[in-house]
Amino acid sequence: MTAATAAFEDAPAVNWAYANGIVSGMGDNLFAPNAEITREQMAVMLYNYAKFIDAELPKNRADNFADEDKIGAWAKEAVNAMYAAEILSGKGGNNFDPQGNATRAEVAAMFVNFMEAGK
DSSP states (O other): OOOGGOOOOTTTGGGHHHHTTTTSSSBBBBBOOOSSBBHHHHHHHHHHHHHHHHHHOOOOOOOOOTTTGGSSSHHHEEEEEEEETTOOOBBGBOOOTTBBBBHHHHHHHHHHHHHHHHH
């Protein structure tokens, strides 16, 4: 199935984001719209959106998270770019907690930081 023909049976409103490379599914033409989102999934979605709109992300930090080895290979580029741009932050001890669930507050803060980064 190509991005242009993708159709999530359980989340038709997501098809635009999939077709534009912003989100991906869980397999079997499912998006799992009611599943919780991990912190690394959240970072990848916003990073993909930033690429879609050709956003220039600043590089304000040169270091990485202390638990970078726990970040999925598929998410490292996005997490590191979002961290370098100060769009997302870690938890205690400079840990990212990649498989931890993102809270509504963390998502809101990330969006605010993203909007501020472009100014």
